[in-house]
Amino acid sequence: MAANGTIIGRTTRVRGRVTGEVDLEVQGFVEGEISVGGDVTVDTHGLVGANVRGRRLVVRGAVKGDLVGEEAIALEEGARVVGDVRAPRVAIAPGALVRGYVETGDGAAGSARATRAAPAARPVVAPKAAPAAAPKPVAAAVSAKPATMAAAARPAASSLNDGGAAANSTNANASHGANHAGGRRPPPPVVPALKKAKGQIAKKKER
Amino acid sequence: MASTVIGAGITVEGEITTDEDIVVAGTVRGKLSAKEAVTIEHGATVEADVVGSSLTVAGALTGNVTANERVDLQSGSRVVGNVKASRVTIADGALFKGNVDMDV
Structure with missing residues (x-):
């Protein structure tokens, strides 16, 4: 909880840029770039339809856009991320869904300032990932069509097995099991609202 | 405590809509x-048209205000x-500085 910082409440929609040097908690909807010097929390009900930059990012909600953390990124259970994830330390907890390129290490946050050049279809094994973030296929094995959203993340993981990517099959299985760990329901797919958000952004640019 | 807070040190450029209370201590440009x-x-700076059920201002506001109930401009x-x-x-x-329309 951002103690005396900024909270975008459950029913609040922000269309535009959010910048600053303090902490930010998103429980509602932000359709526009977030760039803050403090920590960013995207809560369970939070939806962000743009890139997010902060010191430490904690995601329990949905993000469609690139995540850049100056120090660390934690994708917790329920997180749904479609986009690249870059930070010195990245933790992806069981139950978090990611589709995109993940880069950890000291160069990650810096190189992310460059444009999103990397093709978003390369499985990455996090070198310094915390135990909770044991290497995951990151659902990137399938050439990512953003429109299909993270709902396709699990099918993508299992397709690793069929696709003859034997080396990755253990990872795929691990993540597959993790998603169902403890009999918990897997998080819902990234909500269609984000698709709409993309359209709205596009419309905005046209004007 | 309001459910949405734009804290001091945060700048929002764009449009904010909410069904709840909102407190601005930072900067908002656009529409609220x-x-x-x-x-x-x-200490807050708002350069935006503001619509709400009621509005209390203690900071700086540039823009037109429409409130269903009341508007209070506080000292300072x-x-x-x-x-x-x-x-x-x-x-x-x-x-x-501006016009006041109180539905007379």
Whole structure:
């Protein structure tokens, strides 16, 4: 909880840029770039339809856009991320869904300032990932069509097995099991609202 | 505590809409629309048209204001813009330039 910082409440929609040097908690909807010097929390009900930059990012909600953390990124259970994830330390907890390129290490946050050049279809094994973030296929094995959203993340993981990517099959299985760990329901797919958000952004640019 | 807070040190450029209360202690440029109360705290800067059920201003506001219930400009506030509400109060010490429309 951002103690005396900024909270975008459950029913609040922000269309535009959010910048600053303090902490930010998103429980509602932000359709526009977030760039803050403090920590960013995207809560369970939070939806962000743009890139997010902060010191430490904690995601329990949905993000469609690139995540850049100056120090660390934690994708917790329920997180749904479609986009690249870059930070010195990245933790992806069981139950978090990611589709995109993940880069950890000291160069990650810096190189992310460059444009999103990397093709978003390369499985990455996090070198310094915390135990909770044991290497995951990151659902990137399938050439990512953003429109299909993270709902396709699990099918993508299992397709690793069929696709003859034997080396990755253990990872795929691990993540597959993790998603169902403890009999918990897997998080819902990234909500269609984000698709709409993309359209709205596009419309905005046209004007 | 309001459910949405734009804290000091945060700048929002764009449009904010909410069904809840909102408190602005930082900077908002664009448009600010709430179904409930809007509070612009001391030190906040708002350059936006503001719509809400009620509005309390202690900071700086540039833009037109429409409130269903009331608008209170507190001492130390600085408001430039037109104000439309059924009840408007301007405290001693508030700076204000603009039209007032109180549904007479």
